[in-house]
Amino acid sequence: MKLNSGSVPVSVSVSDGLVDCSPGGIEGHDEDPKRGGSIAWDHFKEATLPNGKKKSKCLHYNKLLSVQPGKTTSHLIRHLRLACPHRAKLFPKKSEDTSKSTVQTQFHGVVISEGESSVHTFTFSFEKVKTLAAHMILAHEYPFNIIEHKVFNEFLRAYIPYYKKISRYIVRKEYFGVYDKEKERLINILSKVNRVSLTTDCWWSGVQRIGYMVITCHYVDRNWNLHKRVLSFVNVHPPHNGAALAKEVHRVSNIFEISDKIASMTVDNDSANDVCIAILKKDHNLLSNVVLDG
Template identity: 30%
Template sequence: MEVNSLSTPAIHDTITDTPGISSPDNGDENQNPIQKQKRAKTSVAWSEFKEVVLPNGTKKAECIHCKVKLIINATGSTTQFNRHLSRCLRRKASMRQQHISFPTAGNNVPTTILPALSGKFDMSKMRELIAHWVYESEKAKLKTLLKTVTKISLTTDLWNSGNQKMEYMVLTGHWIDSTWRLNRRILNFVRLPPPWTGIAIADGIFKCLMGWGIENKIYTISVDNALSNDVAIKVLKENFEVSGKLLCGGKLFHVRCCAHILNLIVQDGLHQIRHIIDDIYESVLYINSSESRLKVFPRVKERDINYHNNPSDEDWEKVEKVCEVLKVFSGSTKLISGSDYPTSNLFLKEVCAVKCMLDSKSESEDEFIRVMVRKMKQKFDKYWGECNVLMSVAAILDPRLKMRVIQWAFPKMYSEAEGRANMVTVRDVLYELYGEYVQANQGVTIARASTSQGDGHGAIDEVAVVEGAKAWDDFSTFLDVVETVEPSQSELDCYLGEGCHKCVGDHDSFDALQWWKANSTKFPVLSRMAREILAIPITTVASESAFSAGSRVIDSYRASLSPATVEMLLCGCDWCRTLNGVKKGCKKEEDENHLEIQLPVLSGDGSQQIG
């Protein structure tokens, strides 16, 4: 018995391992030790079906798309499965999701992008492909648009991503198109590897310009006052001067950011009351943390023993005096940092207002204000002590101001001798710049004339043969040939000789670009000069605004984004926003959400009262 019990399993193992050997079915499958091997599922149809067991114990195959259950044949045939898949509507809809069609920029034929999804829809992969498609499509459109632009002004700045520990450089282009509309585009948002020297910055900028094909169209570059930027501008200026593409000898090429200068001036003044500002800041945080504290703000010092940052009465008086000084800076900053980036003709009056305020307050009887403002004035003179030629030329091209603006502003900003010398400097640069535009226009005229034949009479004979619109084109060529004698008075002299334009209605609503557009036929050369001068950005606010978007894109959850993907997202978003006329919204202050609080004031006898 022991021999039989030990030998039986061995026999069973031998029979089971031997292919093709089976035993008759005795009706008890669980007790039958000899089982037939299952046939392998080699058909691809099984990848879209799963085997399920019904409550009655029957096995069926369920479609993963529509959940229809089919009989599993004993022979292992999958014909019924393939027939069902060919008719399954859910499967067809799922397969269509694997192909997404986008219209191309050049024609109406859609372009199909088939991602490598291995039969599975990957949303992250599709997001990447869509971003790449939008970026490349809009970049091609922008590149075509830039070919029609004659001069482009740039702003650039550097930004360090705290989440990625990388340095990025943004390059923004500014120009006014043929319809006299001010355009601004983020051209590049690229990673700048260390070291971040002036030469490295200049090299990065030049590579970006070559990528767009606009290296010979650069007018000015606006940067902040970092030393590395000064070196970069010097290197770029030397390179551009070799090709002779800089107007007026490059005198206008380097533009210092006005917003940065104003910030430096204000910071020097606020340094005098830094401890007061810290107390007020901590007080605001402490009181806003509880609504009950906010309601009893005038007596919070008496009721709350944990409150230690209460500004004294003298501190509040100093803050009130400082706010009067900062009102002028606030108005200038709102103009400079506006969402609809202003043209360059508006800044000279703002700088003059700041200068007049500093001169007045520097002689104040209050020693505190006098010391603070004199320190601010030193910073002002460091950057704007010399005449800002670009700002003055742009203001002259405002038909409301003309030469009268420097005759009014310079005596307020400079001494009598300096004012006269600066007026001569600005006038010389203005006429030198206009002369270069006249020469460029004559070169275009000569090029047109060289295509015509004869001395003008041949052009008339040719016009007689041509009909319709082409006749007028040939007539324009004829005028270029026969009217080569320059007028006795230049366009610039005519413009300056006329009186200043007087606005009807709201003075601030005047648009200098629309005025030049209406008078472009009267001043064809001067209007082209005004179009390119007024487009020059006086600040780098346009580039710095990209960094706020960059901080939202590269947050702690997206710190692994590659620099190329970051550029696609930021540039593509900027281009699409401009294409659809979408502007960044501003939060509106609602008066009903403001809680009015009463501050303690001193009475005549020195006691505190609630005012």
């Protein structure tokens, strides 16, 4: 390497993770070794033998080592690491706890430890990526086209080099697949419950001019924990009368197989809901098991 005339040459010696930088050129001479800044000179001093030959003497072991040309310290550091009785104090080993982070995250039943330095076997599953993408959109109510955003895909490719772009149509299909699986799981849960309570809520969107209805199921599990699940969130086509509302409640009750388990039903104070309750009791026999006959 060519140096400018005004620069000071520097000798660089790398040994076992330690760097020795001392003035004097690559093969230059150092008049005072302690000015070099190497950790070795904290544990060695120069000694002159009776024959006038100079040696480097270990302060802990009285071991005499040769003085290298340019007074480099690689061999001195090796002595401190491998032979010196004080090597355990000079170079303490890192405990395994310091090389690993204790932060852990549980994600879909899998515990992920952050900051681990060890290497683990990993199998990339494109099917799992699609499923988790659908869960992400479902949980955070993202639009389907987020999966096609340019920067979002660049982020994933930077993190997972073998990631393949997914279209919104594939995610949409996976999305409804997730819904079907969750619905079947809820049906299985409700099959083990003796009684449920329903609440309905209806409203009219003035901007969209669309009527909505949501049906929520409340139940207590075997451990006496109260749960709430949305069974249906639909657009109710006009006319928004009691017959239309009763038809939707009857349909949802049959899908989730709870027609004979309804213990109570709470509705808004509206004349259409009064008609809805009357139809459910008379025509569908849906509320035959309500407390105190409703």
